[in-house]
Amino acid sequence: MSKRLNAIERRASIIAVAKILFADKGFHGVSVDEIARRLGVSPAVLYQHFESKQALYEAVIFEMADQRETYIEVVLNGPDDFASVLLRMSLVFADSVERDPDFLRMEMQSALENEATTQQLFINRWKDLTDYIEFSIRELKQYQAVNITDARLGGLIFKGMMREILYSKCVIHDPHYRAYSVKTLVGNINSRFLNAIGYVEPG
Amino acid sequence: MSNYTEELDARGLNCPLPILRAKKALNVLASGDTLHIIATDPGSVKDFESFTRQTGSELLESQEISGEFSFVIKKS
Numbered sequence: 001m002s003k004r005l006n007a008i009e010r011r012a013s014i015i016a017v018a019k020i021l022f023a024d025k026g027f028h029g030v031s032v033d034e035i036a037r038r039l040g041v042s043p044a045v046l047y048q049h050f051e052s053k054q055a056l057y058e059a060v061i062f063e064m065a066d067q068r069e070t071y072i073e074v075v076l077n078g079p080d081d082f083a084s085v086l087l088r089m090s091l092v093f094a095d096s097v098e099r100d101p102d103f104l105r106m107e108m109q110s111a112l113e114n115e116a117t118t119q120q121l122f123i124n125r126w127k128d129l130t131d132y133i134e135f136s137i138r139e140l141k142q143y144q145a146v147n148i149t150d151a152r153l154g155g156l157i158f159k160g161m162m163r164e165i166l167y168s169k170c171v172i173h174d175p176h177y178r179a180y181s182v183k184t185l186v187g188n189i190n191s192r193f194l195n196a197i198g199y200v201e202p203g
Numbered sequence: 204m205s206n207y208t209e210e211l212d213a214r215g216l217n218c219p220l221p222i223l224r225a226k227k228a229l230n231v232l233a234s235g236d237t238l239h240i241i242a243t244d245p246g247s248v249k250d251f252e253s254f255t256r257q258t259g260s261e262l263l264e265s266q267e268i269s270g271e272f273s274f275v276i277k278k279s
Contacts (some may be wrong), residue, residue, distance in 0.1 A: 008273075070218070070249075070250065070253070071218050071219035071222070072218075072219070072222060072250055072253045072254055072257065074219055075219045075223050075226055076226070076254070076257055076258065077220045080223060080226065080227060085219070085223065089219070127217055128217050128219070129219050131216070131217045132217070132219065132220060132221070135216065135220055
């Protein structure tokens with residue numbers, strides 16, 4: 001027999017189940033009836049908490065946005081140079097996606113479905129990382145500490161490599177990379193990225 | 204004339220850049236000196252609360268003025 005949940009617990013359970021379904025099938029691939037069925041309740045119960053499927057989808061997205069990484073510890077616990085901070089930031093980001101890969105699945109679904117509002121939220125989650133790279137490259141260029149000319153392209157290259165690692169390891173679980181941990185791969189692309197942009201630590 | 208020892212313009216920067224720059228600016232200040240920071244990232248409000256709590260510095264001021272966030276940190 002299922003336990004009777006209070007309103008807060010019920011809302012949280014609806015969001016948790018909806019997140020899994022939206023991540024697997026996208027916004028358009030899931031109906032309110034299916035979410036209700038998975039929860040073992042009637043659609044009317046869902047509508048008591050969310051006025052529409054769109055409202056439920058937004059609640060899922062906003063909950064994910066609230067869980068955005070904080071990089072305070074990254075800054076406080078270690079050296080301040082570009083290479084060290086970038087490695088620690090990318091490990092924090094990768095760890096968070098590894099713990100909850102639904103984020104990446106929903107990002108991909110959102111892109112396929114051309115959901116402009118939600119796409120912006122997903123872009124924002126990457127933005128801390130890409131902005132850090134862009135601003136740092138612009139600064140480092142003044143000291144001839146990098147040889148890449150386009151800082152924005154640098155951010156995009158790094159994001160592409162990170163996303164591919166996380167996609168291969170956390171979304172499709174590609175057996176070809178089974179021997180590598182996410183941490184190992186992230187460490188590896190950090191070194192290769194620094195080589196590619198010609199990074200030398202400013203003296 | 205400014206009432207602060209040092210000023211930091213972190214407008215247009217996202218986490219962790221404002222924190223990183225504040226940390227570097229505080230490193231060269233003496234105990235009791237103050238750092239005034241202006242930022243535009245709404246996340247910086249929580250970030251600077253957390254930063255001062257963890258570093259033992261004092262957050263003397265944290266306010267929003269016309270979409271910008273102003274912080275004053277006193278170095279411990």
